[in-house]
Each structure stands twice: as C-alpha cells, then as structure tokens.
Amino acid sequence: NAGVTQTPKFRVLKTGQSMTLLCAQDMNHEYMYWYRQDPGMGLRLIHYSVGEGTTAKGEVPDGYNVSRLKKQNFLLGLESAAPSQTSVYFCASSMRRYGYTFGSGTRLTVV
Amino acid sequence: AQKVTQAQTEISVVEKEDVTLDCVYETRDTTYYLFWYKQPPSGELVFLIRRNSFDEQNEISGRYSWNFQKSTSSFNFTITASQVVDSAVYFCALSEGGSQGNLIFGKGTKLSVKP
Numbered sequence: 001n002a003g004v005t006q007t008p009k010f011r012v013l014k015t016g017q018s019m020t021l022l023c024a025q026d027m028n029h030e031y032m033y034w035y036r037q038d039p040g041m042g043l044r045l046i047h048y049s050v051g052e053g054t055t056a057k058g059e060v061p062d063g064y065n066v067s068r069l070k071k072q073n074f075l076l077g078l079e080s081a082a083p084s085q086t087s088v089y090f091c092a093s094s095m096r097r098y099g100y101t102f103g104s105g106t107r108l109t110v111v
Numbered sequence: 112a113q114k115v116t117q118a119q120t121e122i123s124v125v126e127k128e129d130v131t132l133d134c135v136y137e138t139r140d141t142t143y144y145l146f147w148y149k150q151p152p153s154g155e156l157v158f159l160i161r162r163n164s165f166d167e168q169n170e171i172s173g174r175y176s177w178n179f180q181k182s183t184s185s186f187n188f189t190i191t192a193s194q195v196v197d198s199a200v201y202f203c204a205l206s207e208g209g210s211q212g213n214l215i216f217g218k219g220t221k222l223s224v225k226p
Contacts, residue, residue, distance in 0.1 A: 033213070040120070042202060042216040058213065090156065092214070100146070100214055102156040 002026050006091050006103035013081045013110045021076040021106050023091030029101070031094045032074040033058075034066060036087040037105075043090060049074055081110045113138045115205050117217035124193055125225050132188045132220045134203030140164075145179065145186045146204040146214065156202075162186065193224045 007022045023032065030051050035043040045058030047066040055066045063085060065077045074093075078085060091103040114137040124130045136145065147159040160170060162179050170177045174191045190197055203217045 035216075040218060042117075042218040043214075044216070045213055048213060088154070094214075099161070100158070104155050107154075 004091055004093055004101050004103040006089075006106050008106060009104065010107050011109070013078075013108065015081060015083060015110060017081050018077070018079050019081065019108075020078075021089055021091075021108075023074045023076070023093075023103060025072055025074075025093040025101070027093060027095075027101065028071070029093035029095050030071075032068065033092045033094075033100075034064070034074065034076045035090045035092065036060065037090060038087050046076065046089075081108075083110045086110045113140075113143075113205055113207055113215050115203050115215055115217035117201075117203055117220050119220045120218070121221045121223070123223045123225065126195060127192050128224075129189060129191050130193050130222065130224075132190075132201050132203075132222065134186045134188065134217060136184050136186065136203070136205045138184075138205060138207055140207040142207075144206040146206070147177065147186075147188050148202045148204065150200040150202065150219070152199070159188075159201075190222075193222075195224050195226055198222060198224045 004025045033048040034046040036046055037043045044060045046060055046064050047058050049055045049068040052071040067075045086109050089106045092100050094100045116135045143164045145162045149157040149159055160177055167179050176189045178187045200219045200221045202219045205215045
C-alpha cells in the first residue's frame, strides 16, 4: 500500500502564480488534512475534510482553497502565491482520531 | 481551546545520556488522544505513540518511555541512553474527542545527540 502520496515533492513558484498540490490516499480514510510547517511553528492546520464533498477551514486558511471531489483525493490550491506561503506542506488522512498517516511532504518556495 | 506546549525549543545531549522532552496540553474535553511524532533530518513524520485520555499507564518501548499525568496535563517523553540516530525534531500533538479529528501540534523540540 502506498499510504498517503503527495505530488509534487518540490516546487518553486513566482509570486502571483497559481498551483495545486495533490494528496492521494489508498486506505479508504474519511478524514483528510492539509498542514503547513514553518520553522519554530510546528504544524498548523490549513484546511480539512471529513468526507467526500466536504471541506472546512483550519487555523491558517487564508490564501488557500481545497477540494475533495473524490474520497481518496484532497487538493490544496494556491490561487496567487505569496512569499509568505513558502513552507513545507504535509497532507494526512485518518479514520477519525485513531490513526493518522502523513505524506512525505511538499517543499514549496515562492520567490 | 485546545493547545499543546513544548517549552523546550532545543536540547543538546551527549550520547548515552538520558533526556526528557516535556509536553503540556490544554483541553476541555474528557476524551482526547495524545501523540508523539519524530521528524528526522530527512523530513518525514514518524509516529511514535498514541495514548487516550482514559489510559494513564506509563508506556515503555525499548529505550523510549512516556509518562502521562492527567493531574498536571502532561505527556512527557524520555529517551534512555540516547544515540546519535535519535537526533530529530519531536512533536507532541493532541486530538480532542469531540472534534473532527484535527490534530493540534506543539511547536516541537529539536534534540541533538552528539557523539
């Protein structure tokens, strides 16, 4: 089993460009999450989804949009990238609180 | 609101020393889960332990042990006889029973083990 797969692993964007990060899980998990990790800040929740077709805001949602059209996929979009969005992005999935599986992360640099 | 505090930003020890990483949490729920994750220099998040709020038994796994005390809202992590491979950032996290399952992380403690 692949678990949680994040695409791409690395990306450099110019300010104002847009992009979509893809998270795919093959464990039939209901819950999916997007976090960002910045130095000294731990992981902060951007958006999450409790099921196909549902999304909700987390702690730091501004500047991001998400979609969960299929149960196995959770997309994170940046419509107009800003240098403040330079970060490492982690996707995770879970069956409620019982077990969280994280992807390997996407390192995004906005110049 | 829920919160996880890891007061130690960085710790440096010499190999074979014991080291304890502190974690203090805040929650209004009576049902919750606590986690520890390890993030080595390679960047991935490695799950170490999950403990629910009804189980206050201490846990030992090899050189790792965890002390859960509800009275002080703490879930501390001890590495015995540390090794260079233990060098990593360690995160404590909380998931509340009534929430949508969101995992709330502390800011992490960077452990450096020197030979």
